[in-house]
Amino acid sequence: MFTGIVKGTARLSALERKAGLSTLTLDFPPGFDAELEAGASVAVDGVCLTVTRHASGWAEFDVMQESLVRTTLADIAVGDLFNVERAAHDGAEIGGHPLSGHVDCTATVVGIETPENNKVMRFEVAPEWMHYIFAKGYIAVNGCSLTVSDADRASRRFSVWFIPETLRMTTFDAKTIGSRVNIEIERATQVTVDTIRNYLDERLGPLLPRLEALLGTSLVEQTTASLPGATQTKP
Template identity: 35%
Template sequence: MFTGLIQEQGKILKVNRKADTVQLTCQASEKILADYQIGDSMAINGVCLTAIAKTNSHFTVDIMPETFYRTTFSKLKINDQVNLERALSFHGRLEGHLVSGHIDTTVRLIEKRNHENALILTFDYPKDQQGEIIPQGSIAINGVSLTVTDVQARSFSVSLIPHSKDQTNLGTLNRGEYVNVETDMIGKYIKAQAHLTDKVTGGFLQ
């Protein structure tokens, strides 16, 4: 489990594609890797992954084919900057929102503009996530915990404060680029329950 509060940006060093898996090696600081062990979780651009190797300056994770193609990992290049967050400890503060590290979809940036000290990012609103993204609701974009500021029929927007813009890779996004999205966990359960209730009610009415 994660909070969506990014600890630092890492750099992709190697992407090794094999027949049935992908291994990704990422550079990180000695600070974040100090007590990071093989088998521990790390969210890379919001995706929960498990370490299979590490040194004081980098770590390697395995990525399943489904995860590789479901996320922006299929588009990653050497030297790309990625957002990193260690798993939440039970004695830690929950200052973002509950993020599972399981990506729902990828969306495309369609507009980027400044509004006073804020950076407004507007993305496509995927049809499959209709009802899961609401104004003032929580969302994780590339692993960053954000609040949805506006929702339209085909788009939604978030607003970044200078700290989030400078400390994550969202500030350098260009129009047309894709990001990983995880919608709010509670919202998904409510949507699933409502769908189940509709099916049951429909059955009784027939």
């Protein structure tokens, strides 16, 4: 498990591509790999990877085909920087929200604004994942726990704000329009939405799309947004 609090950036120093597998060598920031051992888990841009080989200051990871297909790790090149976080230990403070490191999809940066001392990024995702993204809810972008500032179902887009400290510790300041990022949705939200969708589908069946068309909105989203804690934000 991870907390979504990125501990720095690591640089890709070597990349070996094989059939259905890529081997990555990452150079870590000072002190990041203290007591790191082979078999340990590290979140690399939000993807949970297992250390296969390690020496002071660097580690090697194998990335399987499924991860390559589902994440941005298929498009990387030597010299690229990645957000990294060690697996949480017992008693660790959850400064963000619990993450599994199992990326659900990718999103594309479609807008960037830079108000004073802040940065706002707007992302677009596939329609099936937009069901789980709500304003004031949690989302993980490249392994960083963030709060959704607004979400537009029609355009399949959502925005997040970055404070200077987050920009300093991560790779987000270097992202541009068109950049792809890894998305892990918040699991409690997914379970809630899927449960409600299944219930409504069982009860209403083919009437559900007609009712939603008549109302001009999603019954699932209305119900989910009204649940206690649905608008909870991080401190």
